Amino acid sequence: SGVGSVAAVDLGATSGRVIHARVAPDTLELTEAARFQNTPVRVWEGDRAALHWNLTGLYTNVLDGLASVARADPALASIGVDAWAVDYGLLRDGRLLGEPYHYRDERTADGVATVHASVEPGELYREGGLQFLPFNSLYQLAVDAAGGSLQCADRFLLVPDLLTFWLTGAVQAERTNASTTGLLTADGAWNDALIARLALPRSVFPPLVDAGTPVGRLLPSLRGDLPFGGNGPVVTAVGSHDTASAVVAVPMDASRAAYISCGTWGLVGVELPRRVVSEEGRAANFTNEGGVDGRIRYLHNVMGLWLLSESVREWQRRGLRVTLESLLAEAAELPRPSDLFDPDDPRFLAPGDLPSRIAEWFAERGLAAPASPAGMVRVIVESLAAAFADSVHRAAALTGVAVEVVHLVGGGARNALLCQATADRSGLPVLAGPVEATAIGNVLVQARAAGLLGGDLETLRALVARTAQITRYDPVRILAHG
Ligand code: LFR
Numbered sequence: 001s002g003v004g005s006v007a008a009v010d011l012g013a014t015s016g017r018v019i020h021a022r023v024a025p026d027t028l029e030l031t032e033a034a035r036f037q038n039t040p041v042r043v044w045e046g047d048r049a050a051l052h053w054n055l056t057g058l059y060t061n062v063l064d065g066l067a068s069v070a071r072a073d074p075a076l077a078s079i080g081v082d083a084w085a086v087d088y089g090l091l092r093d094g095r096l097l098g099e100p101y102h103y104r105d106e107r108t109a110d111g112v113a114t115v116h117a118s119v120e121p122g123e124l125y126r127e128g129g130l131q132f133l134p135f136n137s138l139y140q141l142a143v144d145a146a147g148g149s150l151q152c153a154d155r156f157l158l159v160p161d162l163l164t165f166w167l168t169g170a171v172q173a174e175r176t177n178a179s180t181t182g183l184l185t186a187d188g189a190w191n192d193a194l195i196a197r198l199a200l201p202r203s204v205f206p207p208l209v210d211a212g213t214p215v216g217r218l219l220p221s222l223r224g225d226l227p228f229g230g231n232g233p234v235v236t237a238v239g240s241h242d243t244a245s246a247v248v249a250v251p252m253d254a255s256r257a258a259y260i261s262c263g264t265w266g267l268v269g270v271e272l273p274r275r276v277v278s279e280e281g282r283a284a285n286f287t288n289e290g291g292v293d294g295r296i297r298y299l300h301n302v303m304g305l306w307l308l309s310e311s312v313r314e315w316q317r318r319g320l321r322v323t324l325e326s327l328l329a330e331a332a333e334l335p336r337p338s339d340l341f342d343p344d345d346p347r348f349l350a351p352g353d354l355p356s357r358i359a360e361w362f363a364e365r366g367l368a369a370p371a372s373p374a375g376m377v378r379v380i381v382e383s384l385a386a387a388f389a390d391s392v393h394r395a396a397a398l399t400g401v402a403v404e405v406v407h408l409v410g411g412g413a414r415n416a417l418l419c420q421a422t423a424d425r426s427g428l429p430v431l432a433g434p435v436e437a438t439a440i441g442n443v444l445v446q447a448r449a450a451g452l453l454g455g456d457l458e459t460l461r462a463l464v465a466r467t468a469q470i471t472r473y474d475p476v477r478i479l480a481h482g
Pocket of ligand 1: 086243301
């Protein structure tokens with residue numbers, strides 16, 4: 001097969017991008033067509049200001065990026081969309097009923113109580129395989145049912161499926177992301193019995209499709225703004241959960257490696273052929289999310305780079321002239337802190353003043369928090385690394401995978417301090433990169449569907465290993481773990 005090209009639309013919780021890629025069995029060349037901030041917005045709802053995504057704004061950015069791809073490459077073969085998980089839009093007769101809620105919005109607590117009153121958490125775990133996160137879609141849906149908005153809707157579309165709908169008119173639910181609703185069976189079907197017990201309307205859930213399925217062509221109404229040639233590119237379902245696409249592009253041998261997909265979140269785990277649903281795994285809050293080609297992403301959510309980005313946002317709000325880069329450089333010169341905090345504490349989930357909440361965590365234990373922003377950055381990095389190391393070893397123990405190496409992909413792969421600390425605290429070599437793993441995984445699945453590449457995930461990963469920049473960090477000052 002010759003060289004062809006595809007475009008990946010990749011929306012993270014912090015930023016989004018449109019990546020144009022040229023692909024052949026020995027070629028993987030990426031060009032950034034657009035990059036934009038993802039800035040959520042609080043909107044008054046009569047009794048409180050609720051946190052929403054600005055999805056129509058993101059869609060505008062996506063169209064701008066695709067227009068520039070179209071001008072450069074009218075013969076583009078395919079477009080694929082991935083985004084963060086769990087969040088969704090509700091529609092009626094094709095109309096979006098409101099900007100989707102942000103998973104960091106405070107509304108979900110009531111949904112958790114409602115759901116657990118009808119199905120206890122152990123049973124939810126055996127059915128859906130998910131770690132407990134208060135924003136899993138099923139809890140959000142319970143809130144929408146209680147508030148009446150679900151009854152107004154005839155469609156539920158997860159965020160990447162909603163963008164695909166706006167591009168093509170096709171109504172579908174891609175399986176990797178649908179698995180994060182908590183409403184899929186181990187066989188990857190909508191769990192009708194669970195949906196009924198939760199009194200959710202079964203008819204809102206669209207037909208499921210696998211990553212790699214062509215879902216439609218660009219709508220005629222878009223053809224003026226997106227000047228592609230001929231019939232235009234096909235839109236292909238990819239691993240539409242961003243983490244599923246990232247795991248496709250981890251250049252690993254899954255039988256001996258753990259991965260950390262490190263962006264806004266740090267998703268730490270291993271890839272398995274099938275779900276592992278044990279009480280130990282549930283207690284350790286490990287999830288079984290659907291992967292591309294039917295693989296399972298057995299992982300735990302660690303709070304991730306959010307702790308850094310949201311802290312920097314607070315310092316800037318206070319008028320300090322700091323950037324993450326300058327603080328990381330300063331932090332690297334400081335001694336390693338002896339006291340760490342638990343980055344997974346739920347108090348760190350909501351937006352706002354994180355440095356004060358971290359200081360509170362220390363104060364509650366009679367400990368002093370670092371006084372300077374650089375000191376705070378260092379303790380965040382070390383605490384994240386310790387949590388990463390802990391989850392790597394737990395994933396290995398819970399699944400029997402003999403982990404010999406840790407692959408760290410995503411924006412965190414640029415953070416040398418974090419990569420080295422993860423090596424030191426896990427006692428394992430860390431292979432960092434690619435930074436754009438999510439977009440690459442999105443590209444690879446489209447390219448395979450378009451016939452530009454063949455083979456299984458191992459073949460796709462071999463192409464990443466040959467073409468991506470990988471930096472190795474060996475443990476030098478091994479610190480105790482576990
Ligand atoms: C990462 C991610 C995680 C998911 C969280 C919320 O961007 O998709 O996998 O748990 O965001 O959707």
